[in-house]
Amino acid sequence: MKSLKVQSFILISIGFILGMSEFIIVGIINNLADSFHVGISNVGFLVTMFAIFYALVTPILTILVGEHRLKRVMLLLLSIFTISNIMTAVANSFLILSLSRVLNAVVAGITVSIAITFAAVIAPRDKRAWLISWVFSGYSVASVFGVPIGTWISDQIGWRWAFWLIVLISVVITGMFMVSLPGNLRQGKAKSLGEQFSLFKDPRILLGICLPILNLGGVYVVYTYLRPIVTSGLHFPTSFVTPFLFVFGLASLFSNQYSGRLANRDGLKSMVTVFGIQAVTMLAISLLFGLPWAALAALIIMGLTMYLLNSPMQIFYLAVAEKDYPQSMVLASSLISIFNNVGIAVGSATGGVLFNHLGLKSLGYSGAIYTVVALVLLIVLNRVRRRFD
Secondary structure (H helix, E strand, O other): OOOHHHHHHHHHHHHHHHHHHHHHHHHHHHHHHHHHOOOHHHHHHHHHHHHHHHHHHHHHHHHHHOOOOHHHHHHHHHHHHHHHHHHHHHOOOHHHHHHHHHHHHHHHHHHHHHHHHHHHHHOOHHHHHHHHHHHHHHHHHHHHHHHHHHHHHHHHHOHHHHHHHHHHHHHHHHHHHHHHOOOOOOOOOOOOHHHHHHHHHOHHHHHHOHHHHHHHHHHHHHHOOHHHHHHHHOOOOHHHHHHHHHHHHHHHHHHHHHHHHHHOOOHHHHHHHHHHHHHHHHHHHHHOOOOHHHHHHHHHHHHHHOOOOHHHHHHHHHHHHHHHOHHHHHHHHHHHHHHHHHHHHHHHHHHHHHHHHOOHHHHHHHHHHHHHHHHHHHHHHHHHHHHHO
16 A cells, blocks of 8 residues: 555645645635624634744744654644644634634644655656645645535534544544555754754745745735625625635646646746736736626636646755755745745735725735735746856
């Protein structure tokens, strides 16, 4: 039970269950607001809080991993992840719900980072970008199937059952990981914490970490409030939310998969065009509120572009670390997930403020601003990269 196909399936499944647990809030935001008698923006803040803790704690845990066997670390992390979802399922107050999401966020970042490290090691070099893109695609598969199914369960029999489903899947994945992945994998030895963090002295890395922040910062201004946009802004019925989330998830799955293809042919150059399209799409979302179906089409296009940066950026981080900072491989593997979540925190917080003060129509405009800044920095990064080639 140790073939590459089986190991790949397990690593992708880890991405799936992490994504389902993180993204399910978007689909059940109204249900949670009703259950705990809080405002929608308060539940939206759970997304911001999750992302903040994810981004802050992941690099610290990455350092603490040190030379420990990554398989043992992963099994511990998956166990804590399961416990956090049990806490969510039984939460009897918004405080307990919030604490369970914090615990979930604390382990989620390092979990996906180690999964990516395993992917980079077990895959042949010519399949590395493919497998890494599929680990990220586990999140998109969660958007296609996990979030719509969880949303449907929440609407039909209660949101707690959606988290019990996540617990069940987590237990199965943990067992499969335990018997299938190699047990001798460790990251390179570092002489000090400063040596691991020396990665951040590289100007390519410093510019590179800004891109996922701005990319998902722009997207999550809108995405966090997708359900209110569809129902309150565009006036579609609640029953329309689940099928729309399914279609949006398909778009994001394509985004992750095509991201892998971009990575195989220097995708950072192609992202200049992608960011241009994304900025126009963001503007269209706000401008087309009077044309609901056109606005939905713009939302789907946003889904098609939102993850295209992932694999090119991840391959870029790993290439820099492998050549110049081998002691920081796990840290490099975690950068895209860390700074994606910084972007999620920035975007969801921005969306919450705009939602409360300016309304749903303002969200797309703000998202476009973030994307335009990302486009400018990408052009600068591509010029800096040429100096190191």
